[in-house]
Amino acid sequence: MLNTRALAGTQYRESNIEAFEELxxxxxxxxxxxxxxxxxxxDEAKDLAQEALLRAYRAFDRFKMGTSFEKWLFRIASxxxxxxxxxxxxxxxxxxxxxxxxxxxxxxxxxxxxxxNPEDIAEQNELAEKIQAALQSLPVNYxxxxxxxxxxxxxxxxxxxxxxxxxxxxxxxxxxxRRLLRKKLAPYVYQGTDVEVG
Amino acid sequence: xxxxxxxxxxxxxxSAYLDSExxxxxxxxxxxxxxDCSSCQRECRSLRATKDLLGTLESPPLPGEFWPELxxxxxxxxxxxxxxxxxxxxxxxxxxxxxxxxxxxxxTTHEGASSGQVEAKTDLIEPYIREYVISELxxxxxxxxxxxxxxxxxxxxxxxxxxxxPHDHHTPREAVVTQNRTGQRTQANAFQRVMFLSPR
Numbered sequence: 448m449l450n451t452r453a454l455a456g457t458q459y460r461e462s463n464i465e466a467f468e469e470l471x472x473x474x475x476x477x478x479x480x481x482x483x484x485x486x487x488x489x490d491e492a493k494d495l496a497q498e499a500l501l502r503a504y505r506a507f508d509r510f511k512m513g514t515s516f517e518k519w520l521f522r523i524a525s526x527x528x529x530x531x532x533x534x535x536x537x538x539x540x541x542x543x544x545x546x547x548x549x550x551x552x553x554x555x556x557x558x559x560x561x562x563x564n565p566e567d568i569a570e571q572n573e574l575a576e577k578i579q580a581a582l583q584s585l586p587v588n589y590x591x592x593x594x595x596x597x598x599x600x601x602x603x604x605x606x607x608x609x610x611x612x613x614x615x616x617x618x619x620x621x622x623x624x625r626r627l628l629r630k631k632l633a634p635y636v637y638q639g640t641d642v643e644v645g
Numbered sequence: 646x647x648x649x650x651x652x653x654x655x656x657x658x659x660s661a662y663l664d665s666e667x668x669x670x671x672x673x674x675x676x677x678x679x680x681d682c683s684s685c686q687r688e689c690r691s692l693r694a695t696k697d698l699l700g701t702l703e704s705p706p707l708p709g710e711f712w713p714e715l716x717x718x719x720x721x722x723x724x725x726x727x728x729x730x731x732x733x734x735x736x737x738x739x740x741x742x743x744x745x746x747x748x749x750x751x752x753t754t755h756e757g758a759s760s761g762q763v764e765a766k767t768d769l770i771e772p773y774i775r776e777y778v779i780s781e782l783x784x785x786x787x788x789x790x791x792x793x794x795x796x797x798x799x800x801x802x803x804x805x806x807x808x809x810x811p812h813d814h815h816t817p818r819e820a821v822v823t824q825n826r827t828g829q830r831t832q833a834n835a836f837q838r839v840m841f842l843s844p845r
Binding site: 464467468475476479480483484489493496497500501504574575578579593596597598602603614618619621622625626628629632635636637 | 657659660661664666691692694695696698699700701702703704705706707708711712714715716718719720
């Protein structure tokens with residue numbers, strides 16, 4: 448791997464961009480995956496991941512040598528995502544199956560389709576869509592913790608560093624997130640199991 | 646202690662249990678509880694099924710345009726930031742020069758009204774102080790420090806040469822002869838400005 452010192456005091460030169468690319472090549476795909484699971488939209492995910500890398504590139508002088516670059520990078524990304532949610536107010540907690548009250552009674556909610564490419568829609572199976580939609584419906588803190596652990600394999604300690612909270616909080620967020628997911632994905636969770644919907 | 650652990654407590658630990666993130670004591674308590682509690686066993690199985698379900702999600706590929714776009718973003722922002730910094734580098738000294746150019750005029754204008762009054766007052770008291778200093782300097786036991794001198798020949802020479810120029814060249818300088826502790830005699834010029842004195 449490239450020595451991270453090579454980028455210390457980085458100036459905006461083509462060679463530095465190449466060096467930066469080499470450094471973060473290990474993490475770019477992972478970062479994009481997390482962004483996609485967080486946003487549920489490929490375009491937003493790409494924008495989020497690129498913006499996070501851009502900020503990492505610009506703030507590289509402030510990276511403490513000897514600490515985890517991956518954790519630093521994902522922390523930038525998670526803070527960025529939360530900032531965007533606060534700024535644009537896109538995030539809201541919504542129930543997948545809660546009917547909407549109207550003058551003429553209740554109507555079943557039709558969830559917004561967060562995928563933009565029709566070809567992708569055709570390729571994705573129903574389960575993946577449901578899981579993604581269920582993830583989208585989670586409160587952002589639960590969603591982040593669940594994605595980082597269950598989808599990307601970070602440890603509780605690493606997640607605590609990324610999300611800047613205690614390990615106990617990480618444990619609690621993952622547990623509550625899974626319980627909410629279990630409720631929303633009940634037909635799939637309990638398929639083939641002998642347990643009842645909790 | 647193990648018997649005291651409630652189902653509610655065990656259920657709150659089940660995700661961490663599945664993730665092998667419990668400490669030794671918690672792990673033993675949960676395992677022992679699960680042996681006998683069918684409700685917690687069901688809870689545990691459903692949480693495991695949920696976790697497994699998330700694991701079925703496929704990993705989306707990184708878009709091909711990801712890095713070309715990112716490089717473009719880095720470069721374009723870098724260029725704009727570069728020019729911004731360059732502009733600042735040019736503007737900051739220019740502003741400083743402008744301020745330096747204007748400052749003397751501003752100070753002169755500001756001081757213009759009051760400077761005359763200060764001079765007048767100084768001129769009024771100056772002859773008296775000067776006479777006092779001259780007479781005191783000539784006395785061997787006078788406190789030279791209170792007169793603004795350190796009682797050495799060098800100091801007298803320094804003050805006399807630096808500060809004590811006469812008003813005009815037609816007036817002869819008044820000579821002051823003083824003597825330090827070693828008996829060395831030093832001649833100093835008369836005083837024009839004695840504002841540094843603190844007369845008793």
